[in-house]
Amino acid sequence: MSGRTTSGGSCFRGSCARRDTTSGVFHFRGSWARRRTTSGGSSLGGGKRQRPGPAMAAVPDPEPTLEVGSDPLADPDVEALPRSGFRCRLCQVSAANRPSLAEHLRGKKHRRLRSLRAERRAQEQRSLFVSGFARGTSGEELAEYFGAYGDVAAVVMDKEKGAYAIVELRDAAGRERALAETQHDLAGHRLRVRPREQKAFAYGPPGRSPRREPLGPERLEPALWQVADVDAQMSELVRLLELSEDERRVRHLLVTLFQEVFTEFFPGCSVVPFGSSVNGFDIHGCDLDLFLDLEPTKSLQASTRDAPGAGSGAEDSILSDIDLAATPAPEVLELVAAVLRRCVPGVRRVRAVPTARRPVVKFCHKQSGLAGDISVDNRLALLNTRFLQLCAEADERVRPLVYAVRLWAKQQGLAGNPSGGGPLLNNYALTLLVLFFLQTRSPPVLPTVARLRDLAGDDDRVVVGGWDCSFPRDAASLEPSTNTESPCSLLAEFFRVFGDFDFTGQVISLREGRALPLPPPPAPEAGEELKLGPLNLQDPFELNHNVAANVNEKTASRFGRCCRDAAKYCRSLQYRRKSSKGRAWGLTRLFQPGAVEPGAAGAGAFVISIPLDVAGEPQRLCREPGGRGPWFREVCAAIAFVLRDVLKCDCAAGKVLSAPSEESELPRNSALSQEPDAEDSSTAEPLSVGSKRRLAEETNGAALPDGKKPRTNVPEDTANWSCAVWHRVWTGRRRVRRQLRHGDEPEGSDGDSLELEQKVSEAVVRQEGAGRPLEPLLRFEAGARVAGTRRETRVLLRLVPSPTPPGPLFRDFFHFLQSFLPAAVQQRLGQGPAGDPDPRDGGGGGVFSTS
Structure with a gap:
């Protein structure tokens, strides 16, 4: 290893590393190649195992073990x-x-x-979720009260605030007796009693702390229900979602470990965290973004060449073989990946991504479960992080507003790209939208970037890559805002402003604090023009970068539509006033996917809006006689066809929704007396959906069977179904669709999109196994009704899962259905283009490309 190779790229000598000239692989030797620091492993690994729950009666295993010779x-x-x-x-x-x-x-x-x-399933089926009792109520008091319905096995109280409790009875019959009681009162307080949420069983290997995912609304609801108003809900939301002190400590330890390892190979370098971990808008499970600053190392290497006699410590490192200043960026990334892979304890799944807009090396830390990436040329990201920190510290209303908008966008399917890319908004873009909105208030809550540049002192002047990134580092140097709007009002105004915003005709500029007309004036520092698209959001410093350039026209349109629906909901009392009947209110209702329109759904319901082209050409649906009835019957037939034939669900026509309750607002007495034929609804004369049954000669009820009376109170334009889902037909569809398109029938696949989707569902069912499960995965009741005006007619499909509250499985299914069903119904009615890209597909897979 004393000589240098003459070809095949750089090699290494000395005690640290060498590079194989034929394969390009880095080989390490010496102490670092064998080192596994115990401090990193012990500090970052493991985690406390959860304490076992209360003792319970033994439950026999209902799932017999595999017999010898069985499949x-x-x-x-x-x-x-x-x-x-x-x-x-x-x-x-x-x-x-x-x-x-x-x-x-x-x-x-x-x-x-x-x-x-x-055992856990049996425990859930014996347990109750109880809230509404007075503060300070003990578990013994609850056990004594519910003991009247059966033996109480255990009571688990909410440890933080004592706002709710889980009461476990020894048999399911006792729970059913408690649920059958219409009213529960304890010490003058009316209790809210409902079944305990049934969660999917998840196994975590002992001794590991799996990556903590962001809390879903189903876990946030119990805490948000207890506070007094929406302002308190937004503050509580921040507390629940932000990183805990233990999580921050783990990230700090990991950064320290990386700094120690990389200093050994790149003397003088520094590892700096940026992004969501430190910008003030952190959340459980967010990635760890790191910047490896090699400029000091390059300077050290240059000084070593100029003065070889000076001891610099570079002789014993990789610098003895590589000139970092002259090495191409992809090779530097591969070197960083090799160091991570071979010399950092606990790091796995390391891969360099040189083709990204900002090339990075991705990794995952085994003990902490953290995923992250390291970049070597992203100094602008450090300034963006400091800018967001300044905004978060400038006004206490900024963080609650950003957290609320981010979670709302994720629940509506407008944001959240776990694997990167795609046509959805990322968290950085949503944060900038909130900051821009606060800049445009009267009076403004936050100053513009141009104003911040004027306030910057001499020590704050920074130019990176030709971009002026000057702004004060200390929020105390900013003038306090005179705006007195509450976070609750600001959130409602955010939806109102962006619900009517012209995204395609303007550029959102945080530097100017206003919307610029197209095309925007060229920036003097810009080397290339801003890439324009359906949503144009200019980076506050890199003025030729459109932060929302990945968003397609359909996502931008959906964002505006969802903002309008949310703004309408925020004008209702359900948003501003706490419910005294245990209904979802405030943020809890806002975060329910599709269920933010007042009057469209009760607590625990999910709504899908299906727009219809009844005002444009062709106008076949609205020309037919009989008002809305005939075309609404066709729409219901299309909905039933998609659910039953395309997605392989069981849809029982004619069933009425469950018994009326104060939490349900959809009419309960409507019925689908006879489902129209899905294949040819025009040849036969089907019964009117959701309307009065047509009697012989429309005179009397003599033609009805004995005991039947003609309905006189059935609302117009409503229909109900009871549905069961047996297979996960919403998972893996994109892969199966791609296989079918490149398989035996490539031409017929694109000819009829619904026929292709039927084949996709059949393939997914075959992959799960030939036999049908004993019980369906999901059950829900669906009710359709007409909404809107003559200019904008739509059908609202309301889904009520059973049991409630729904679990993550139903929410995944609803997210899929929210995007898939409207396009499929329009395709069935001959209204939707087959090639219209789906918002989750990246613009290239067709209308049904949701995976």
Whole structure:
């Protein structure tokens, strides 16, 4: 290793590393190649195991173990992998072949987890969620009260505020007796009693702390319901979502570990965190973004060449073989990836991404579960992070507003790209939208970037890449805002402003604090023009960068429509006033996907809006006689066809929704007396959907069977279904669709999109197994009614899951259905273009490309 290679790129000598000239792989030797720091492993690994719950009666395992000679694929926990092999969803274990899979299914671990899952399901079916009691109420008082309905096994109180409790009875019959009681009172307080939420069983390997995902609305609702008003809800939301002190400490330890390792290879370098971890808008599970500053290392290397006699410590590092200033960026990234892969304890899944807009090296830390990336040329991101920190510190209303808008956008399917890319808004773009909105208030809540540049002192003057990034570093140097609007009012105004905003005809400029006309005036520093699109959001410093350039026209249109719906909801009392009847109110109702329109849904309901082209050409639907009835019947037939034939759900026509309750606002007495034929609804004369049954000669009820009376109170234009979902037809559709399009029938696939979607669902069902499960995955009731005006007619489909509140599985299904169903219904009615890109598809997969 004393000589240099003459070809094949740079090599390394000395005690640290060398590069194979034929394969381009870095090889490390010496102490760092073998080092596994115990401090990093012990400080960042593990985590406290959850304490076991209260003792419960033994529950027999309802799922028998695999018998010898039986088919392992019959196990509902087993899924077939695309390239052979199998995976056990329960144990998160992969098997290469059938014998290995069968051995695993008969093993102790699998049987133990099956038994544990059965016990937890039985426990959930015996438990109640109780709230509304007085503060200071003890578990013994609750146990004594509910003891009248059956033996109480345990009472688990909310440890933080004592706002709710889980009451577990020893048998399910006792729980049903308690639920059958219409009113519960304890010490003068009316209790709210409902079934305990049934959560999906998730196995976490012992000794590991899995990556903590952001809290969903179903876990936020109990806490948000207890506070007094929307302002308090927004403050509570920040407290629940932001990183805890332990999480911040873990990230600090990981940055310290990286700094120690990289200093060994790149003397003088610094590892600086940026982005969501430190910009003031952190959230549980957010990535760890790091910037590896190699400029000091380059300066050190240059000084070493100029003065070789001076001791710099570079002789014993990689710098003895590589000139960082002259090395191409992709090679530097590969070197950083090699250091991460071989010398940082606990780091795995390392890969360089040189093709990204800002090239990075992605990684995952095993012990903490953190995912992150390291960039070597992203100094502007440090300034953007400091700018967001300044805005968060300038006014206490900024953070609650940003957190609320981000979570709302994610629940509406407008934001959230777990794998990066795609046509959805990212958190940075949503944050800039909020900041721009606060700049435009009268009086403004935040100053413009141009005003901040004027306030910057001499020490704050910074130019990066030709861009002027000058602004004060201390929020105390800013003048306090004279705006006195509450966070509740600001959130409502945010939706009103962007609901009517012309995104395609203007550029949102945080530097000027106003919307600029198209095309925007060229920036003197810009080397290239701003990339324009359906939503134009200019970076506050890099003026030729459109932060929302990835957003397509459909997502921008949906964002405006969702803002209008949210603004309408925010004008109602359901938003501003706490419900005294236990209904969803304030932010909890706002965060329900699609259920923000007042009067459209009650608590626990989800609404899908299906726009219809009844005012434009062709106008076949609105020309037919009989008003809305005939074309509404066709729409209902299309909805039933998509659910039953395309998505393979069971849809029972003619069933009335469950018994009336104070939480439901959709009419309960409507019925689908006879489902129109899905294949040819024009040849036969089907019964009118949701309207009075047509009697013989329309005279009397003599033609009805004995005991039947003609309905006289059925509302016009309503229809109800009871549905059951047996298979996860919403997962993996994009991959299956791609396989079908490149398979045996490539031409017929694109000819009829609904026919292709039927084949996709059938393929997904086959992958899950030939047999139908004993119980459906999901059950829900659906009710359709007409809404809107003659200019904008639509059908609202209201879904009520059973049981309530819904679990994550139903929310995933609803997210899929919210995008898939309107396009499929329009396609069935001959109104929607087959090539209209789906907002989750990246613009290239067609109207049904939701995965």
